[in-house]
Amino acid sequence: MKYDERACHFNMDTGCVKLLLRDGRKVFSDCTVVEDELDVTMAQRSELGYLIYNDPLGYADLILNGNPEE
Template sequence: MDRLVSCEFNMDTACVELNFFDDSIIAIDTIAVEKEVVDNMYQRSELNYLIYNDPVGYADLILNGDPETYLKTVTEYKSLDS
């Protein structure tokens, strides 16, 4: 995997696809990621924002970052019961 040529969300497969100069491809299954790391609708909304508006940032977060910590940091969840 040399240089990134393109990164986009494929609605047909629900994957963020990274295409590299050497013709290699990485496809990140966004549904599987959500099942593993999302605890509430606010976290799901944050991931969806990244998927549609910053797929490179999403891919970087999933491949190189800590999505659980990121989501706990950027989302604020307050229960209505409190």
């Protein structure tokens, strides 16, 4: 998937990461729901929180293409 990294951000009001793909599609990731569905420890949840605020594109890429439980 090709991302438009200029159009990826975390909306603190909704708790979602919004990602715009280069083909014009939008992907919304509700961070609370994602983290609740994953079997993650508090330390892993903390690392995901760091990514949400500091690197939302990295968070979106991890959720969509990676294995966040690692």
